[in-house]
Amino acid sequence: MIEIGVTVEVPIDEAFATLTDGWLYSSWVVGASHIRAVDPEWPAVGSRIHHSVGPWPFTMRDHTTVLAVQEPHRLELEARLWPFGAAYVRLTLREEGPGRTRIEMAEKAVKGPGVVVPDLAQGLLLAPRNRESLHRLADLVRGRADKG
Template identity: 60%
Template structure:
């Protein structure tokens, strides 16, 4: 499992509000290019964000489903990574002095990606997920 974290000067409720906006997903998830639809009730367990991944014209249609939610503390997702399989992605929000610590854990789940050693996965996932958290923080801090 690969974990990164970031401190943001906002409340867990404010951070979770961005996570709970499925239409914002492509604005902060590195690799997500376009949101096709968001299930009613997102982010309830079992609801999905239907998105495209990659650059046009090589975009892949995929989806992300909610596995666990405990507002405003936890959001766990299964993100499609076709053709590589899927990943379990968990966000934990912890209130700290001056804001929130956002922790993001990612683990390959199914498909060929599970065969890649965690050390090798981290070479790609750590920078990608740090950028994801930076984008999330940018949206949190400008959201009114």
Template identity: 55%
Template sequence: MSEVSRVVDVPPDAVFAVLADGWSYASWVVGSSHIRDVDEDWPAVGSRIHHSVGPWPLHIQDVTVVKAVEPGVSLSLEARGWPLGAAAVEVTLLPRGEAKTEVRMRESVVRGPGKVLPEAVQALVAKPRNTEALARLADLATGKYTDRKGTQR
């Protein structure tokens, strides 16, 4: 399992607001290139984001499914991209002082060809990708929070 973390200068609810907006998924998830549809009840357990993975014209159409959710605290997903496989992704939000959040992202391959690779090799791919994903998530959360507070950027 690969884990990365980042402290963001907004409260957990501001970060979760981005996670709860399924249409923003491709803006922060590295590798997701297009959102085709988002279930109306996203991010309820069992709801899906229908997305494309990879660059056009080689993209794969698949889904990401919510496995567990605790609003403002955590979101657990199964991100699919067949024939490459599927990964369990856990995003946890931890309050860190006033208006700060430590965002932790854990990922492990659960199905497909990547499952046979040693965890250290999986981490070589997952860690840099997820570090960038958290940077994008932080930017989105900070921007939305700043706009909501009415502060000039």
């Protein structure tokens, strides 16, 4: 998996709080267009964000499930979009200094047709999308920190 990263001038707890706000998912994940529901226990393991993907009126409904969480350092997800498959997504946060957080994202197809694509090719195909997603997330993190 190719890991993409971005650094924000925000404490790790604030960055993690924005990352784990399920209602913001469609604001930063490229392709997600609408959040229909967020399980009340989100981001606990097994909880889900129920989302739509794609432009209206051609949206597809599915969900993303938390596989693992270690607050405020890691969130692992299975993002589904059937019939196309599912992806494993790992988001890692680490402090780079006081009030400075590095957010890294890695993704890999784990179900569906994408699994036959070699890992290196998957990474190269997903890198631009994930880079844009992280830039959007960084803007949200900064914006929420400015309002705090």
